[in-house]
Amino acid sequence: MNIHIFQNQQELNEAGAGIITSLVQTQPKAVLGLATGGTPVGIYEELVKAYNKGRVSFKSVTTFNLDEYVGLPEDHPESYHAYMKQHLFAHIDLPLNQALIPNGNAADLEEECELYNQRLEEAKQIDLQILGLGHNGHIGFNEPDHSLISGTHRVELKSETREANARYFNSINEVPSHALTMGVGTILKAKTILLIVRGADKAEIVHRALTGPITTEIPATLLQTHPHLVVLMDAEAGRLFE
Numbered sequence: 113m114n115i116h117i118f119q120n121q122q123e124l125n126e127a128g129a130g131i132i133t134s135l136v137q138t139q140p141k142a143v144l145g146l147a148t149g150g151t152p153v154g155i156y157e158e159l160v161k162a163y164n165k166g167r168v169s170f171k172s173v174t175t176f177n178l179d180e181y182v183g184l185p186e187d188h189p190e191s192y193h194a195y196m197k198q199h200l201f202a203h204i205d206l207p208l209n210q211a212l213i214p215n216g217n218a219a220d221l222e223e224e225c226e227l228y229n230q231r232l233e234e235a236k237q238i239d240l241q242i243l244g245l246g247h248n249g250h251i252g253f254n255e256p257d258h259s260l261i262s263g264t265h266r267v268e269l270k271s272e273t274r275e276a277n278a279r280y281f282n283s284i285n286e287v288p289s290h291a292l293t294m295g296v297g298t299i300l301k302a303k304t305i306l307l308i309v310r311g312a313d314k315a316e317i318v319h320r321a322l323t324g325p326i327t328t329e330i331p332a333t334l335l336q337t338h339p340h341l342v343v344l345m346d347a348e349a350g351r352l353f354e
């Protein structure tokens with residue numbers, strides 16, 4: 113495990129984007145696993161800057177998003193389809209048919225999960241998986257549980273996750289109750305995992321996730337088993353590692 117703690121957000125964003133652009137420069141057909149939420153926004157901004165400066169092209173890259181809400185129209189501003197367009201896809205040369213996101217509006221959600229798993233298998237391996245961290249230790253939308261599911265599946269969001277995400281909606285009642293998420297098996301199969309954590313409110317959970325006992329009740333603890341885990345944290349999140 114490779115942990116880096118940054119004194120300011122800009123340095124963290126540049127480091128995160130630097131890891132991604134270096135990979136795509138050396139491996140133009142790289143497969144990237146993408147996260148949404150507040151954490152990666154600044155990194156996506158830096159990626160767009162690198163693209164605009166002609167330093168990187170995404171035209172042969174394939175991306176797989178971790179998750180999507182169930183039942184939220186794709187054009188709803190808080191859908192992860194809309195998020196990806198707004199923060200990244202609308203600004204770079206990634207062909208949209210190479211940008212995969214689970215369809216939370218599919219008529220048959222189980223079939224949709226199988227299809228997503230199939231597409232992941234066809235891609236063979238995610239070269240670099242970007243992850244944020246939930247306050248309860250979730251990764252993707254793999255919520256704490258007695259056991260975890262390996263492949264893409266439908267999940268009921270925990271109340272703490274809906275509360276955390278309510279900041280983006282008018283009220284918590286508008287936050288969808290379910291999501292589709294890539295499973296932990298797929299996440300852990302990635303060649304490299306890039307975990308990004310920001311803010312004092314994540315200090316305890318990231319410390320438990322990376323140094324505590326491995327348990328499905330804190331899904332992020334499973335990351336300790338990954339051979340190529342890179343962690344980028346701001347100083348607030350990294351406070352307990354000093």
Ligand code: F6R
Pocket residue numbers: 146147148149150151152178179243244245246247250251252253
């Ligand atoms: C998002 C995702 C989630 C978030 C996590 C942290 O695609 O899979 O696991 O990474 O909920 O969210 P933020 O970054 O908003 O604190």
